[in-house]
Amino acid sequence: MLEVLGLVQSMKNNLAPINRIPPDVFFRIPEYLDGDDDDDDQNLIAMTHVCRSWRELLITRPSLWALLPDCQNTDRTRVYIERSKSAPLELFLYQHGDTTYLEEAFLSVVPHIGRLKSLRIKGDIDLLQNLTPHLSCPTPLLKQLSIDFTCDPPRPQHHTFQR
């Protein structure tokens, strides 16, 4: 009985006006969700919980998952990498505090290094020294690479010029 009710609810949802918008338009919605940049990935995940059809649509769109902001969550990082399938990856992997997240997240990226398009990584010198040798693997798509070794205290950045 519950399955039938679920099916009916799903059909009802499919008839809702918002579900009649073309897929190309629908996939632009995540770009316009409110919230600061740090919450972009949270918004995308929240959208997958709206209804079954949204979830199916979003999860089967690899390009939506190919850009991973600084999320500090290893599970979420793995989910993004998995859902991005073979899309070129753009990743922000930053260490805030202990090194666990950065180490685990980077190691989950290692099998996919060949499809890295952009990598910004910031962390402790000892950790990065162990991780960056993985970048010697072929990276035919890599266009942007930023490696920031955190140190204490950092030299002030003056940013005088507006170019």
Next chain:
Amino acid sequence: MSKLTSFTFSRIPEDKISISQLLDFFEHAHHLKNIALHDSIPTLSDAPPERVVSLPCLETLIIDAEAAHPVLLNHLHIPVGVSLVQDFDLRSDESSLLDFLPKTLRNLENVSSITSVHLSLGSLEKLVRLGGQNGTLWMSGHWALRDLHRFGLDLQILRSLSCFDLSGTKRLAISQLTSLLHSDEMTASHHILSRMKDLRILALTQCHTNGFILALNPDKNPSKCVLCPKLEKVVLCVGRRNTVDIEELMSMAKERASAGVKLSSIMVVGLGEPLPWKQVYGLEGYVTRVDCRIAEEPPRWDDVPGGLVGRVVTWVPPLVTRNLAF
């Protein structure tokens, strides 16, 4: 990494990287357009002096380090079109721009034709922008010790401009140059202006100095000849703590007019307060146009000099009543 176009390297300890490794990396990433190195250059080079790596696609190179800029720049060929940005600390009165440039400027094709020179010589930071059709060089030196203003430093910066080819420079803008020793000031300004044979616009903002005005005066400069014969416009922005020596200005304009190189325009801008406009308008006898203005803020140090700033101040000469004799 054959497709790599952007590379940023930040805060790597000196003992963890060598110049050879950086050069090897650049050679394998020959499509690099943007490179930023923040505190990531070793202080000594392990590469043979003759090794020079070309970066054919480069558009922007940012080097931000306390020193050691030339250690890397000696090994790079910077092509035409590049914007090279250097940020460093100044630690001595004897520091000069040359400390941060490569041994030979032949490596820097981006400054092979300089048409504009901008300097900002404030007490805490010294900013230099050399621009032209082949690219740009920005240098930003921060006075690390933060005590008294170091006049010797300003002099060194002015002197070190001599290493560049300034013969095609059309615009020179200097901000916040304070008084140097009179003889040094005259020598430095004369030396720079004598190399700028094509100069059209000179802009001095909040400068407490007469050196450049004296150097432009063929009657008062050491060589007793006309410098910058194509000079058309002089812009002076005068703040509360600066003064404009109208007499020297007038003498310069008069002598240049007598020598057949009359200025087409002098613009005097009072920053926040009025100036002796009556005296300023007295320049009209020797200059085609005198433009007096009041502005609240000085123009940005790297703005194109000579643009319109502030609001116009008009001074109407009082009516002179003459006793007509019949």
